[in-house]
Amino acid sequence: KQEVTQIPAALSVPEGENLVLNCSFTDSAIYNLQWFRQDPGKGLTSLLLIQSSQREQTSGRLNASLDKSSGRSTLYIAASQPGDSATYLCAVTRDNYGQNFVFGPGTRLSVLP
Amino acid sequence: NAGVTQTPKFRVLKTGQSMTLLCAQDMNHEYMYWYRQDPGMGLRLIHYSVGEGTTAKGEVPDGYNVSRLKKQNFLLGLESAAPSQTSVYFCASSVGGVGQFFGPGTRLTVL
Numbered sequence: 183k184q185e186v187t188q189i190p191a192a193l194s195v196p197e198g199e200n201l202v203l204n205c206s207f208t209d210s211a212i213y214n215l216q217w218f219r220q221d222p223g224k225g226l227t228s229l230l231l232i233q234s235s236q237r238e239q240t241s242g243r244l245n246a247s248l249d250k251s252s253g254r255s256t257l258y259i260a261a262s263q264p265g266d267s268a269t270y271l272c273a274v275t276r277d278n279y280g281q282n283f284v285f286g287p288g289t290r291l292s293v294l295p
Numbered sequence: 296n297a298g299v300t301q302t303p304k305f306r307v308l309k310t311g312q313s314m315t316l317l318c319a320q321d322m323n324h325e326y327m328y329w330y331r332q333d334p335g336m337g338l339r340l341i342h343y344s345v346g347e348g349t350t351a352k353g354e355v356p357d358g359y360n361v362s363r364l365k366k367q368n369f370l371l372g373l374e375s376a377a378p379s380q381t382s383v384y385f386c387a388s389s390v391g392g393v394g395q396f397f398g399p400g401t402r403l404t405v406l
Binding site for chain 1: 299328335337338340385387394395396397398399400
């Protein structure tokens with residue numbers, strides 16, 4: 183059974199710092215990996231989707247990498263801002279149908295002004 | 296486009312009452328999902344649908360039923376609510392499983 187873990191569970195950094203969030207999964211046979219952001223009391227917003235054949239994806243200040251063989255993904259946030267404060271979740275799926283999406287517990291990020 | 300919408304946003308039920316949560320999407324997505332999110336448990340899949348008229352069980356289906364009579368709607372029903380069903384419920388949709396779009400959630404409390 184696929185298990186997804188995220189380290190750290192919580193992170194507090196000063197504004198302007200670059201940071202890395204980690205996601206690990208036990209079964210490397212994934213189809214894609216997706217990073218989400220969740221603000222308190224809100225739904226999930228998709229940030230980046232990495233197909234299993236890709237190594238990384240970039241969007242603005244965000245860069246996500248994928249190493250299938252080691253079962254790891256990292257989300258790099260450059261020049262963090264207070265508006266980046268949220269919980270970040272990663273999720274993996276092993277096929278093209280989505281029903282096997284497995285989510286990690288999330289990392290709660292606080293960026294202090 | 297409204298994306299994925301959920302009705303209602305909040306609801307309080309008494310044990311044994313029934314209710315239906317409505318999810319609607321205007322993106323013409325084939326796949327739709329219902330999740331629950333609990334502290335310390337993360338997001339868990341309740342039921343999903345790969346197309347109009349089809350439904351299937353996810354990880355935690357007991358106590359819930361679903362229907363997908365129209366492509367754009369996915370209903371989640373609780374026939375006899377229990378306190379263990381107190382949670383935040385999220386609906387999501389996707390095209391071919393490539394990336395999911397989530398609704399804003401429904402916060403349900405069962406007393």
